[in-house]
Amino acid sequence: MRRSEFDRAVADEFGARASAILVDLVxxxxxxxxxxxxxxxxxxxxxxxxxxxxxxxxxxxxRYGVGRLEPRR
Incomplete structure (x- = not known):
């Protein structure tokens, strides 16, 4: 998983709470x-x-395979 895929996965899963979860949740x-x-x-x-x-x-x-973009055609 690349960092960009991680960022997309977090945004997709947690929406508006994503930034708070990344910096506050231990x-x-x-x-x-x-x-x-x-x-x-x-x-x-x-x-x-x-x-x-x-x-x-x-x-x-x-949990698995999230954050990936659809393959280019």
Whole structure:
């Protein structure tokens, strides 16, 4: 997962709350850091996304493959 895919996935899943969740929610799966802190520390976006999903109870079917753009034709 690229950072741009992470950003799209977060925006799609959390909508208007996305920016607050990224800076305020401490993720136990990311070493007790917020998503922004974890990304800044070099944690891969996929790991941060999965930690964010676990912390906010995002259903499994919405965790994988999100954030990708449709293939160009």
């Amino acid at each position: 993720l136990s799966g990311a070493g007790g850091r917020t998503a922004v802190e974890a990304l800044d520390a070099g944690v891969p976006p996929r790991e941060v996304w999965l930690a964010l999903c676990a912390e906010t109870d995002v259903p499994a079917q919405r």
